[in-house]
Amino acid sequence: MKVIGKRSHSSRLWLHRQQKDHYVLLAKESGYRSRAVFKLMEIDAKFHLIKNAKCVIDLGAAPGGWSQLLAQRSGENARIAAIDLLEFPAISGVKIFNGNFENEEIQMKIMEYLGQKADLVAADMASAASGHAQTDHLRQINLAKGAYSFAKNALKEGGSFVTKVFHGGKEVELLRDLRKSFGSARFFKPKSSRAMSAEIYIVAIGFKECS
Ligand SMILES: C[S@@+](CC[C@H](N)C(=O)[O-])C[C@H]1O[C@@H](n2cnc3c(N)ncnc32)[C@H](O)[C@@H]1O
Structure with missing residues (x-):
C-alpha cells in the first residue's frame, strides 16, 4: 500500500x-510530440548534425519528437528509420520499426531499409526509472553501450552518434571509448534538459570505420 x-x-x-x-x-x-525535441534542436544548433544527414537512425523514438525534427531538417530524399519498444503513430518521411533495438533481426531490417550505412545514429533511449540513482545510471550506460555497438556497425565513415547517459561515474569511461572510434566526442547538457536531471548527452562526430 x-x-x-x-x-x-x-x-x-x-x-x-x-x-x-x-x-x-x-x-x-x-x-511536436515531446518536449525532448528541444534537446535535439539544441544539439543540432551546436553540432549541425542533421542537415546533411541522408540516412538516419533514431533509437528509442517514441512518441516521435526527435523523428519529427529529423524528418523536417534532413531533407526530402533522406531515409529515417525510427525504432522503439512502444508503438507510436506514423510520421511522414519516417519508417517506424517496433521492438528492441538490440534484436539483430530488427537491426538487419533497419539497414535493409536504409540501403546504405547511416550518417547519424541518434539515441534518446531510456528505461523506466527505478528510483535508485546508481541502478538507473548503470542501466542507462548499458543502453548507451548497446547503441554504440550498433552504431559502430551502422555508421558510415565520418558519421555521427548521439546518446543519452546519466551522470554516475561510468559515463566518463564510455566517453573515453567513443574517443577511440570518433574524431571527437564530448558531453553536452541542453538547457531544455531539466537541471535536476542526471541526464546528459554524448555527441560523437567523425566516425572512423577502421577503429
Ligand atoms: C525519452 S523516450 C524518447 C523520446 C523521443 N526521443 C522523442 O523525442 O519523442 C525513451 C524511449 O526509449 C525507448 N526504449 C528504451 N529501451 C529501448 C530498447 N531497448 N529498444 C527500443 N526502444 C527503447 C522507450 O520505450 C522510450 O519510448
Whole structure:
C-alpha cells in the first residue's frame, strides 16, 4: 500500500510539473510530440548534425519528437528509420520499426531499409526509472553501450552518434571509448534538459570505420 501511495504522489508531482513546464507547452503549440525535441534542436544548433544527414537512425523514438525534427531538417530524399519498444503513430518521411533495438533481426531490417550505412545514429533511449540513482545510471550506460555497438556497425565513415547517459561515474569511461572510434566526442547538457536531471548527452562526430 505504501509503495502505491508513494507512486501516485510522485506521478501527481510529475503531472503538475508537466502542466507548468515551458517546453511541454511549447512542444504542444509547435505540433511536436515531446518536449525532448528541444534537446535535439539544441544539439543540432551546436553540432549541425542533421542537415546533411541522408540516412538516419533514431533509437528509442517514441512518441516521435526527435523523428519529427529529423524528418523536417534532413531533407526530402533522406531515409529515417525510427525504432522503439512502444508503438507510436506514423510520421511522414519516417519508417517506424517496433521492438528492441538490440534484436539483430530488427537491426538487419533497419539497414535493409536504409540501403546504405547511416550518417547519424541518434539515441534518446531510456528505461523506466527505478528510483535508485546508481541502478538507473548503470542501466542507462548499458543502453548507451548497446547503441554504440550498433552504431559502430551502422555508421558510415565520418558519421555521427548521439546518446543519452546519466551522470554516475561510468559515463566518463564510455566517453573515453567513443574517443577511440570518433574524431571527437564530448558531453553536452541542453538547457531544455531539466537541471535536476542526471541526464546528459554524448555527441560523437567523425566516425572512423577502421577503429
Ligand atoms: C525519452 S523516450 C524518447 C523520446 C523521443 N526521443 C522523442 O523525442 O519523442 C525513451 C524511449 O526509449 C525507448 N526504449 C528504451 N529501451 C529501448 C530498447 N531497448 N529498444 C527500443 N526502444 C527503447 C522507450 O520505450 C522510450 O519510448
